[in-house]
Amino acid sequence: MNRRDPLQAPRPVMIGLLLVAVAYLGVMLMLPLAAVFVEALRNGWEAAREAIVEPDALAAIRLTLTVAAISVPCNLVFGVASAWLIAKHDFRGKELLLTLIDLPFSVSPVVAGLIYILIYGAHGWFGPWLEAHGITVVFATPGIVMATIFVTFPFVTRELVPLMIAQGRAEEEAALSLGASGWQTFTRVTLPNIRWGLLYGVLLTNARAMGEFGAVSVVSGHIRGETNTMPLHVEVLYNEYNFVAAFSVAALLALLALVTLILKSYLEWHHRDALAASGH
Amino acid sequence: MTSRAMGRPAMRILPGFSLTMGLTVTWLSLIVLIPLSAVFIRSFGQGFDHFIEVGFSARALASYRVTFGAAAIAALINSVFGLLITWVLVRYQFPGRQLLNAVIDLPFALPTAVAGIALTAIYADTGWLGAPLAKLGIPVAYHPQGIVVAMTFIGLPFIVRTVEPVLADLGRDIEEAAITLGAKRWQTFTRVILPEITPALVTGAALAFARGVGEYGSVIFIAGNMPMISEISPLLIITQLEQYDYEGAAAIAVVMLLISFTMLLVINRIQEFNRRRAGL
Numbered sequence: 001m002n003r004r005d006p007l008q009a010p011r012p013v014m015i016g017l018l019l020v021a022v023a024y025l026g027v028m029l030m031l032p033l034a035a036v037f038v039e040a041l042r043n044g045w046e047a048a049r050e051a052i053v054e055p056d057a058l059a060a061i062r063l064t065l066t067v068a069a070i071s072v073p074c075n076l077v078f079g080v081a082s083a084w085l086i087a088k089h090d091f092r093g094k095e096l097l098l099t100l101i102d103l104p105f106s107v108s109p110v111v112a113g114l115i116y117i118l119i120y121g122a123h124g125w126f127g128p129w130l131e132a133h134g135i136t137v138v139f140a141t142p143g144i145v146m147a148t149i150f151v152t153f154p155f156v157t158r159e160l161v162p163l164m165i166a167q168g169r170a171e172e173e174a175a176l177s178l179g180a181s182g183w184q185t186f187t188r189v190t191l192p193n194i195r196w197g198l199l200y201g202v203l204l205t206n207a208r209a210m211g212e213f214g215a216v217s218v219v220s221g222h223i224r225g226e227t228n229t230m231p232l233h234v235e236v237l238y239n240e241y242n243f244v245a246a247f248s249v250a251a252l253l254a255l256l257a258l259v260t261l262i263l264k265s266y267l268e269w270h271h272r273d274a275l276a277a278s279g280h
Numbered sequence: 281m282t283s284r285a286m287g288r289p290a291m292r293i294l295p296g297f298s299l300t301m302g303l304t305v306t307w308l309s310l311i312v313l314i315p316l317s318a319v320f321i322r323s324f325g326q327g328f329d330h331f332i333e334v335g336f337s338a339r340a341l342a343s344y345r346v347t348f349g350a351a352a353i354a355a356l357i358n359s360v361f362g363l364l365i366t367w368v369l370v371r372y373q374f375p376g377r378q379l380l381n382a383v384i385d386l387p388f389a390l391p392t393a394v395a396g397i398a399l400t401a402i403y404a405d406t407g408w409l410g411a412p413l414a415k416l417g418i419p420v421a422y423h424p425q426g427i428v429v430a431m432t433f434i435g436l437p438f439i440v441r442t443v444e445p446v447l448a449d450l451g452r453d454i455e456e457a458a459i460t461l462g463a464k465r466w467q468t469f470t471r472v473i474l475p476e477i478t479p480a481l482v483t484g485a486a487l488a489f490a491r492g493v494g495e496y497g498s499v500i501f502i503a504g505n506m507p508m509i510s511e512i513s514p515l516l517i518i519t520q521l522e523q524y525d526y527e528g529a530a531a532i533a534v535v536m537l538l539i540s541f542t543m544l545l546v547i548n549r550i551q552e553f554n555r556r557r558a559g560l
Contacts, residue, residue: 009465014372017364017367017368017372018368018372018374020361020364021361021364021365021368021369021380022380024361024364024365025365025380025383025384027409028432028433028436029383029384029386029387029433029436030383030386031402031408031409032390032395032398032399032402032433033386033390033398035398035401035402035407035408036394036397036398039398039401077303078303078304078307081299081300081303081304082300082303082304082308084296084300085296085297085300085301085304088294088296089294089297089300089301091297091301097304097308099544099548100308100312100313101308101312103312103316104312105490106490106494106540106541106543106544107316107494107537107540108493108494108495108496108513108514108517108533108536108540109494109496109497109514110494110496110514110515110517110518110533111319111494111514111517111533111536111537114319114517114521114529114530114533115315115316115318115319116315117521117526118315118318118319118322118526118530119314119315119318121526123524123526124318124526125318146311149311150311150312150315153311153312169293169294172294173293173294176293176294176295182294182295182296185294185295186296204388207388207389210391211389211390211391211392211393211394212391213391213392213393213496213497214392214494214495214496214497214514217496217497217518218518218521230391231391231392231393231394231497232393234393234394234397235393238397238501243401246397247397247398247401250391250393250394250397250398253390253391253393253394254390254394256391257386257389257390257391257394258389260389261382261383261385261386261389262382264382264385264389265378265381265382269378
């Protein structure tokens with residue numbers, strides 16, 4: 001007969017704890033997710049579809065995709081450059097630099113929007129100059145992009161730094177001593193080593209970029225069909241008591257979240273070793 | 281190679297130091313540092329008296345109380361259930377464990393506005409949970425309790441993902457020793473395991489707290505937004521902006537930022553303490 005592991009709790013205790021965990025996650029997390037789809041389909045598929053293909057909704061989808069298409073590559077380049085700097089070089093002030101890169105995580109998204117109004121808004125530092133030259137930043141796409149870059153700033157760096165530190169510098173040093181150029185070393189040695197971690201970081205960046213609400217809400221100006229991203233369009237519809245339409249667009253965003261979670265789990269499951277150093 | 285042989289870390293053998301340093305510092309300054317400094321400078325734009333008048337008005341003070349109070353309660357709730365869920369995930373083997381693990385990150389992936397309207401639908405007095413709770417005399421949506429619910433939703437993954445690696449790395453030998461020496465299972469947990477994971481638990485709770493304090497999207501739909509009662513500080517910033525009181529908005533933002541940065545400092549101290557204890 002099998003002897004029971006002395007560290008293992010008695011079976012009723014285990015089952016009890018497991019049930020509490022499942023119940024908590026079910027009520028706190030799964031129920032809201034289910035509610036989005038139930039509310040969206042309250043008047044059937046056709047009503048949900050109409051809310052999504054309506055011109056203002058399509059404009060919002062287009063803007064969200066545009067903003068993500070600009071902000072994600074920006075943060076990708078910055079993330080790789082900063083991770084290369086921090087992981088592959090020794091210099092003073094490294095800890096401080098990392099703390100500063102992490103700053104956006106501890107700033108309220110609303111404050112993230114506010115700072116761009118203070119600088120580029122009509123009453124901001126550069127506002128009058130920008131106006132005189134016919135450039136609009138706030139209440140337009142550039143402002144939305146900047147606020148989005150701010151809130152997603154640390155994701156890629158945070159993912160890559162522990163990974164690249166764990167991988168060390170020996171491979172790069174070997175490539176260089178064998179005559180490879182710096183760029184060749186990066187593209188042929190470093191990049192293949194970090195590709196799954198990089199993809200992971202981009203995935204998180206993209207999810208946040210497409211779903212950001214607070215920061216974008218402050219700088220967007222809520223011009224229907226022009227400066228409304230998908231989350232803002234959800235808010236506008238909701239405040240107009242157009243609940244089915246609001247939840248239909250929300251369901252689209254929820255699907256994006258589900259795809260993100262599935263890809264993330266896939267990466268964690270199949271490339272665990274390649275992500276190992278990042279603590280997931 | 282010679283410096284390696286002498287046991288010193290190789291200094292700047294890998295190329296790209298100035299390029300990545302230049303890129304990182306420039307981008308960091310443009311996106312984060314200069315805009316953030318604008319908040320501090322602008323908050324005193326109309327003198328110190330105006331800063332105090334708006335930043336510490338009765339309405340602002342009430343909003344800090346609501347925001348920080350709700351975030352603290354939510355972090356506390358999540359500490360208890362987050363620890364329980366982490367325990368179940370790390371220690372138990374059961375079918376669906378991977379799924380449960382993936383679900384935990386839902387609040388990271390789901391756009392906050394979507395979470396906001398979904399939670400409101402559930403906890404309104406006609407909702408799935410709101411209706412039975414209202415019968416019991418516990419209103420949730422459009423009351424301060426709603427703010428706690430939203431912040432609890434947002435904060436859970438911070439606790440689980442911070443405690444998880446520490447709990448997983450915890451050696452079983454000390455537990456075995458405690459059991460061998462006659463400790464009860466509960467004693468082993470409170471006297472052996474809990475002290476080991478407390479720093480991680482506090483860090484996770486602080487991260488969840490910080491996120492809750494800044495949270496906007498998931499809160500405003502469910503809060504009811506009554507001045508003095510259920511109005512959060514980020515919303516008050518937006519209210520000031522809509523009245524074109526940029527300095528007032530900046531003042532409230534500065535008070536929030538100072539409290540958040542203090543929190544960040546405390547978290548870093550805890551992590552440092554943790555590292556030193558682990559002998560790293």
